[in-house]
Amino acid sequence: MSTSPKKNTVRGKRYTAEEKAKIVAFVQEYNATNGRGGQSVAATKFGTSQLTISTWLKGAGVSGRSKVSGGKGSMQGKLATMLTLGQDIERLERELSTKRSKFETLKASL
Incomplete structure (x- = not known):
């Protein structure tokens, strides 16, 4: 063990x-325009890591991509939609x- 301070x-x-707010705003604006990829572009542009930006986005309450539900109700919902469309x-x-x-x-009358 070293005893040096x-x-x-x-x-x-x-x-x-x-600076954090500026980067978070940039990511939100980029994603609104292009759909996705703002975090990667911001990391390159501002010289920060994507992990750091991800942490800031979570802290700012920015939601990520919406998740597709795969629960039990999804099959029933799909079947109901199919029935309505069939009718x-x-x-x-x-x-x-x-x-x-x-x-x-x-x-025929012509």
Whole structure:
């Protein structure tokens, strides 16, 4: 074990609250325009790590991508949607059949 005193050194750059806010705002603006990738671009532009920016985003309450639910209710929801769509298709096909018969009647009368 070493008995020499430890040096008081700073290991990384410290960012002010204004700098953090500027970077977080940049990421939000970039993601709003381009959909995603703001964190990576900001890391390159401002010279910080993506992990640091991720921590700041979480601290600022910025939500990440929305997660797709894969719970039990998702299958029931999909089935209900399919049933509704199937009923709509049947109704529209009946309307189309009616309109086609009217069209053919008018066409034959010419």
